[in-house]
Amino acid sequence: MSVPGIGPRFRTSRVRAIAVGVVVLAELAIALPFLFVSPSTVRGVPGPLLVLLGVASAFVMGPRIGAALTAFAVLLAVVIVGENAYTEPLVWIPVAVGVGIVGDRVRRGDDLRRALLGELRRGLVTVSREPQVGPYRIVSRYVPAEEAQVLAGDFYGVILEPSGSVAVMVGDVAGHGPGAAAVATRLRASWRGLASAGVPASEAARVLNDTMLAERRRASLPMLFATLCLASIEPDGSKACFVLAGHPSPILVAGGGVDEYVLETDPAIGITDHPEWTVHDVELPAAPWSLVFYTDGLVEGRSAPDGPRPFGTARLHELLAAAGPPLGEGDVDAVLAAVSAANGGPMSDDIVVVAVSPA
Amino acid sequence: MAQGDPGSIRVEGDGSAPWVLELHGEHDLSTVGAIHARLAPIADRGEAAVIDLSQVTFIDSAVLTELIASRRGREDGGGARLAIVAPPGGFPARMLGLLQLERVVAVYESRDEALASFEPAA
Numbered sequence: 482m483s484v485p486g487i488g489p490r491f492r493t494s495r496v497r498a499i500a501v502g503v504v505v506l507a508e509l510a511i512a513l514p515f516l517f518v519s520p521s522t523v524r525g526v527p528g529p530l531l532v533l534l535g536v537a538s539a540f541v542m543g544p545r546i547g548a549a550l551t552a553f554a555v556l557l558a559v560v561i562v563g564e565n566a567y568t569e570p571l572v573w574i575p576v577a578v579g580v581g582i583v584g585d586r587v588r589r590g591d592d593l594r595r596a597l598l599g600e601l602r603r604g605l606v607t608v609s610r611e612p613q614v615g616p617y618r619i620v621s622r623y624v625p626a627e628e629a630q631v632l633a634g635d636f637y638g639v640i641l642e643p644s645g646s647v648a649v650m651v652g653d654v655a656g657h658g659p660g661a662a663a664v665a666t667r668l669r670a671s672w673r674g675l676a677s678a679g680v681p682a683s684e685a686a687r688v689l690n691d692t693m694l695a696e697r698r699r700a701s702l703p704m705l706f707a708t709l710c711l712a713s714i715e716p717d718g719s720k721a722c723f724v725l726a727g728h729p730s731p732i733l734v735a736g737g738g739v740d741e742y743v744l745e746t747d748p749a750i751g752i753t754d755h756p757e758w759t760v761h762d763v764e765l766p767a768a769p770w771s772l773v774f775y776t777d778g779l780v781e782g783r784s785a786p787d788g789p790r791p792f793g794t795a796r797l798h799e800l801l802a803a804a805g806p807p808l809g810e811g812d813v814d815a816v817l818a819a820v821s822a823a824n825g826g827p828m829s830d831d832i833v834v835v836a837v838s839p840a
Numbered sequence: 841m842a843q844g845d846p847g848s849i850r851v852e853g854d855g856s857a858p859w860v861l862e863l864h865g866e867h868d869l870s871t872v873g874a875i876h877a878r879l880a881p882i883a884d885r886g887e888a889a890v891i892d893l894s895q896v897t898f899i900d901s902a903v904l905t906e907l908i909a910s911r912r913g914r915e916d917g918g919g920a921r922l923a924i925v926a927p928p929g930g931f932p933a934r935m936l937g938l939l940q941l942e943r944v945v946a947v948y949e950s951r952d953e954a955l956a957s958f959e960p961a962a
């Protein structure tokens with residue numbers, strides 16, 4: 482979950498020393514040839530180039546080292562190249578110090594931004610990816626959107642309820658950016674509390690919806706809604722129940738085929754007051770089977786590189802049926818690889834996949 | 841395999857009648873900015889707009905959020921009077937149905953119906 486940063490960072494003093502050495506060598510490489518040729522033939526080029534190099538190094542290496550490198554560059558320009566017009570040391574050294582301070586600030590802001598993004602993303606998923614919860618094997622994947630600077634709002638969680646059932650939650654805050662990610666982390670934390678206290682899924686959906694509406698009204702937040710699938714799977718593997726809030730139904734992979742449950746969904750979370758959330762009870766077959774929960778990023782990529790969208794659920798069904806239950810780590814990775822290959826370019830949305838199978 | 845159709849927007853109207861924003865092709869986060877640029881002034885003036893999704897082959901929740909966010913009923917009291925056109929069976933109609941957004945914005949099967957909804961009752 483790394484976030485692209487601005488500019489290079491020197492992690493050790495040794496790397497920094499090498500960088501300083503490279504700049505010094507570059508400055509010497511520009512200046513030294515002028516010991517052997519007449520400076521007048523190329524007048525107006527090397528002086529500014531040396532000063533530019535010094536000032537640029539200040540941006541990367543901070544005010545002190547930058548000022549020293551700039552002073553060295555100015556010295557070379559005056560002594561060796563013999564250019565005085567561009568080499569007023571009293572001007573360029575303070576400039577290098579200023580640029581170095583700006584560079585430090587940019588980097589500090591950038592470090593903070595990266596830390597915040599990383600922290601938000603970590604808040605969206607289960608911190609430790611438990612391979613087993615209660616009697617079930619869990620394979621989960623969170624693939625952040627690959628397009629630069631996109632912070633989307635997919636989230637999920639799997640926990641053991643007090644009754645011994647396993648609660649699964651997969652959600653997607655519509656929209657992108659820090660606002661969506663912040664809402665996603667709040668929803669996930671709230672769900673975790675409700676599910677660990679044994680609150681039934683329909684009740685949890687109502688609470689999450691009311692909370693989101695109340696928060697928006699109080700803080701006059703812009704329109705944001707989230708889709709959710711909440712599930713509870715009984716410990717003996719015979720039954721499960723789902724609550725859907727504008728979210729795709731889970732898929733059952735069993736007996737050489739797949740079933741996508743055709744279930745009426747309730748509205749997405751955060752749109753409107755909705756006191757009654759439908760609980761869909763389903764019977765599960767004898768093992769082996771896998772229940773697959775996912776967010777729409779999995780089926781909304783391109784159907785082929787440069788081809789039309791969406792990838793579609795029909796092809797997802799084919800992939801899952803071919804893999805067969807129980808779905809292992811390799812099976813889920815193969816599905817993700819197929820989706821990514823069909824899309825061609827970077828995926829524009831987050832993807833969450835959670836496959837639950839009796840251990 | 842058919843080529844993906846990049847999203848485009850056509851705006852009709854001069855403010856005397858409801859604006860019509862006709863979206864074509866595929867719309868996702870990459871076109872949200874363009875849609876916002878067209879819709880925000882209409883929303884700020886509180887005018888009426890028909891969003892015609894008949895020609896849309898793909899739309900995601902980021903775009904739908906943008907549409908819903910501009911409708912009248914915003915917490916600040918502003919917003920456009922919005923009607924969405926999504927013929928049944930199309931991708932946009934399936935998305936609107938899944939999210940049940942028809943609970944908060946009027947969705948019509950044809951543009952004529954949407955335009956008629958803005959006419960004062962006889």
